[in-house]
Amino acid sequence: MVVVSVIGCGECHYCKQQTWSLCDNSNPNAGLQEKIYQYPTAGIFGYSHLFGGYAGSHAEFIRVPFAEYGAFKIPEDIPDTKAVFVSDGIPTGFMAAEMASIKPGDIVAVWGAGGVGQMAIQSAYLMGAEKVIAIDRFDYRLAAAATYSHAEVLNYEATDILEALKESTGGRGPDCCIDAVGMEAHTTGMEHYYDRSKQFLRLQSDRPAVLRQAITACRKGGTVSVVGVYAGLVDKIPMGLFLNKGLTMRGGQMHGQRYVPRLFEHIRNGKIDPSFLLTHPMSLEEGAYAYRIFNDKLDNCMRAVFIPSQSFVGD
Numbered sequence: 001m002v003v004v005s006v007i008g009c010g011e012c013h014y015c016k017q018q019t020w021s022l023c024d025n026s027n028p029n030a031g032l033q034e035k036i037y038q039y040p041t042a043g044i045f046g047y048s049h050l051f052g053g054y055a056g057s058h059a060e061f062i063r064v065p066f067a068e069y070g071a072f073k074i075p076e077d078i079p080d081t082k083a084v085f086v087s088d089g090i091p092t093g094f095m096a097a098e099m100a101s102i103k104p105g106d107i108v109a110v111w112g113a114g115g116v117g118q119m120a121i122q123s124a125y126l127m128g129a130e131k132v133i134a135i136d137r138f139d140y141r142l143a144a145a146a147t148y149s150h151a152e153v154l155n156y157e158a159t160d161i162l163e164a165l166k167e168s169t170g171g172r173g174p175d176c177c178i179d180a181v182g183m184e185a186h187t188t189g190m191e192h193y194y195d196r197s198k199q200f201l202r203l204q205s206d207r208p209a210v211l212r213q214a215i216t217a218c219r220k221g222g223t224v225s226v227v228g229v230y231a232g233l234v235d236k237i238p239m240g241l242f243l244n245k246g247l248t249m250r251g252g253q254m255h256g257q258r259y260v261p262r263l264f265e266h267i268r269n270g271k272i273d274p275s276f277l278l279t280h281p282m283s284l285e286e287g288a289y290a291y292r293i294f295n296d297k298l299d300n301c302m303r304a305v306f307i308p309s310q311s312f313v314g315d
């Protein structure tokens with residue numbers, strides 16, 4: 001079975017509309033979340049107390065609430081090494097592309113070439129994008145985006161991103177901009193000191209560098225799609241650009257249950273292939289090391305996948 005990371009009761013107003021991450025009933029800490037967000041959203045495995053305080057799924061066994069909706073039988077012809085990404089990375093990338101309202105021939109820019117960004121790139125092509133441009137600073141991730149997801153790539157440490165995006169879109173800007181980075185964006189220059197000091201002084205909770213850049217880069221009338229996670233308050237969002245350029249912005253935690261059956265189909269016919277994301281198969285005992293190399297982007301890590309009772313160190 002593969003279990004979707006977002007928990008939905010299947011019976012509430014939101015689940016019935018297939019907006020599973022907005023579930024009214026799966027967050028046992030709804031009262032806590034209401035104090036901040038006004039309305040509670042779904043519980044999520046291994047996320048935080050605000051989202052239910054559920055333990056993570058890196059374990060031999062997990063309890064799956066509402067399993068009749070969130071657990072899916074893996075088709076026999078799809079290997080576990082691909083199916084595991086249907087839990088989170090693929091539906092998130094797919095929903096990012098869907099929210100971007102991509103039309104055939106569109107040019108799409110994707111910030112972040114991690115697992116989510118890579119799946120957003122592949123999904124964008126699936127939805128008819130003519131060209132997808134991936135932005136990151138880690139060459140091994142950009143190389144993967146070029147090789148496996150067929151994106152053009154830009155290293156933001158070596159390139160002026162706004163200029164480069166203008167140039168590769170005939171001066172118009174990308175039709176769709178996807179933020180697959182979120183609140184922990186790496187920042188450079190003055191923006192770095194600005195965002196860090198605001199965070200230090202508790203004047204903002206998140207670093208919205210990518211969101212600012214996406215709104216600025218997007219063509220007039222284009223769409224900004226946000227799946228990179230933000231938690232709270234951000235500063236210096238260019239609302240003037242957003243309004244006067246007539247942009248559309250959408251965001252959300254992914255509604256995995258809505259997508260799983262068709263994602264199996266896309267994997268089966270090769271339209272989506274997450275195999276290259278699994279760079280580090282590991283045992284649970286190697287968990288601390290796996291978290292470190294994922295967090296610090298060491299050893300060309302894209303994703304560590306835990307396979308209980310097996311040791312891969314030294315293999």
Ligand SMILES: NC(=O)c1ccc[n+]([C@@H]2O[C@H](COP(=O)([O-])OP(=O)(O)OC[C@H]3O[C@@H](n4cnc5c(N)ncnc54)[C@H](O)[C@@H]3O)[C@@H](O)[C@H]2O)c1
Nearest residue numbers: 092112114115116136181182185186227228229252253254
């Ligand atoms: N919305 C959802 O349902 C959902 C689900 C899963 C993950 N997420 C979120 O999606 C985001 C990406 O997840 P991931 O697993 O791919 O993470 P990841 O850490 O593997 O990848 C993030 C990438 O962003 C790059 N990056 C950092 N700053 C950047 C910048 N200024 N410009 C361009 N790239 C930059 C990093 O170098 C890194 O390669 C995270 O915020 C994660 O929490 C959202």
